[in-house]
Amino acid sequence: MFxxxxxxxxxxxxxxxxxxxxxxxxxxxxxxxLSITQPDDWHLHLRDGDLLEGVIPHSAKHFGxxxxxxxxxxxxxxxxxxxxxxxxxLKALPKDSSFTPLMTLYLTDMTSPDEIKRxxxxxxxxxxxxxxxxxxxxxxxxxxxLFGKCFPVLEEMVEQELPLLVxxxxxxxxxxxxxxxxxxxxxxxxxxxxxxxxxxxxxxxITTMDAVKFVMSCKEGSxxxxxxxxxxxxxxxxxxxxxxxPHNYCLPVLKRExxxxxxxxxxxxxxxxxxxxxxxxxxxxxxxxxxxxxAGIFNAPVALSVYAKVFEEAxxxxxxxxxxxxxxxxxxxxxxxxxxxxLKKAPWKVPELLSFPFGDIVPMFxxxxxxxxVSLN
Numbered sequence: 205m206f207x208x209x210x211x212x213x214x215x216x217x218x219x220x221x222x223x224x225x226x227x228x229x230x231x232x233x234x235x236x237x238l239s240i241t242q243p244d245d246w247h248l249h250l251r252d253g254d255l256l257e258g259v260i261p262h263s264a265k266h267f268g269x270x271x272x273x274x275x276x277x278x279x280x281x282x283x284x285x286x287x288x289x290x291x292x293x294l295k296a297l298p299k300d301s302s303f304t305p306l307m308t309l310y311l312t313d314m315t316s317p318d319e320i321k322r323x324x325x326x327x328x329x330x331x332x333x334x335x336x337x338x339x340x341x342x343x344x345x346x347x348x349x350l351f352g353k354c355f356p357v358l359e360e361m362v363e364q365e366l367p368l369l370v371x372x373x374x375x376x377x378x379x380x381x382x383x384x385x386x387x388x389x390x391x392x393x394x395x396x397x398x399x400x401x402x403x404x405x406x407x408x409x410i411t412t413m414d415a416v417k418f419v420m421s422c423k424e425g426s427x428x429x430x431x432x433x434x435x436x437x438x439x440x441x442x443x444x445x446x447x448x449x450p451h452n453y454c455l456p457v458l459k460r461e462x463x464x465x466x467x468x469x470x471x472x473x474x475x476x477x478x479x480x481x482x483x484x485x486x487x488x489x490x491x492x493x494x495x496x497x498x499a500g501i502f503n504a505p506v507a508l509s510v511y512a513k514v515f516e517e518a519x520x521x522x523x524x525x526x527x528x529x530x531x532x533x534x535x536x537x538x539x540x541x542x543x544x545x546x547l548k549k550a551p552w553k554v555p556e557l558l559s560f561p562f563g564d565i566v567p568m569f570x571x572x573x574x575x576x577x578v579s580l581n
Contacts, residue, residue, distance in 0.1 A: 286307040331368070
């Protein structure tokens with residue numbers, strides 16, 4: 205069995221099992237440490253060009269690997285493009301970094317089964333991302349008819365053992381934006397699981413109790429879900445408190461408190477079906493604070509601190525390591541990381557801005573004080 209959690213202070217060093225809530229709160233707050241296997245990020249936007257060079261150190265600092273989203277301009281629709289993008293990422297990494305990008309293809313109505321074969325053969329592509337056309341940033345080239353135009357590709361993905369990574373929202377303008385995930389499950393995902401039960405599916409950045417129920421209803425190991433920091437700690441009130449808050453705007457949009465609580469319960473239960481995926485999505489400040497602001501939250505610098513806070517408040521710190529470091533790699537059939545990092549219970553202030561030659565980026569919880577600090581072992 206793996207060592208799930210170490211809690212250390214000046215007078216104690218050991219492993220705890222079961223509910224840690226009473227034990228944790230009895231320890232000196234400034235001395236507490238958690239040693240965990242280095243996590244991976246199973247849903248990450250790195251962008252390209254100057255933006256890639258600016259943001260990648262923040263992910264590479266904390267995560268060993270990441271599933272990199274393909275919604276660039278133009279999108280990464282071919283294996284050749286994925287390999288070229290991978291090289292750009294590797295060149296942008298800090299010199300001493302061991303971070304590994306795991307590439308994906310952007311599914312379109314025109315994707316061919318042969319492209320899926322090439323992707324698998326490359327050894328660099330680990331999934332195919334399904335964006336319903338118009339659902340989110342740079343999704344205009346996405347799928348318009350999954351069952352009518354993409355089914356042969358899905359069948360080939362089963363043969364090649366490549367998972368389908370799903371942005372699970374309908375784009376019908378007649379469907380309320382807060383109901384789009386629920387309707388997508390009912391009209392697309394449930395029929396898909398029935399038609400192709402062998403297809404591995406990741407429901408990305410889930411936001412509702414409906415998504416939790418769907419994932420839990422499927423066979424373990426066949427359908428999993430990534431969960432973001434923002435959907436664990438914020439509800440839709442965060443979009444409007446004190447005025448319109450563009451830096452809390454993401455897609456899928458934040459939901460009611462009852463949905464947030466359902467997701468927290470799911471991930472802190474110890475279920476293997478849920479795993480870390482930050483959906484860190486950087487945009488320049490000027491593109492967030494404008495008449496038509498971009499969707500996306502840049503959370504890479506704070507993600508692990510937020511996850512630790514959520515698990516601590518749920519009395520489930522002993523289950524944090526599995527969520528951050530084991531469940532995702534197990535689902536993808538990849539070895540777990542060997543390196544460790546430490547989360548220390550020590551307050552630190554998130555910068556108000558991250559400034560780059562191309563402009564400024566506002567991180568999640570900018571200017572606020574967080575309780576958990578990350579350091580590498």
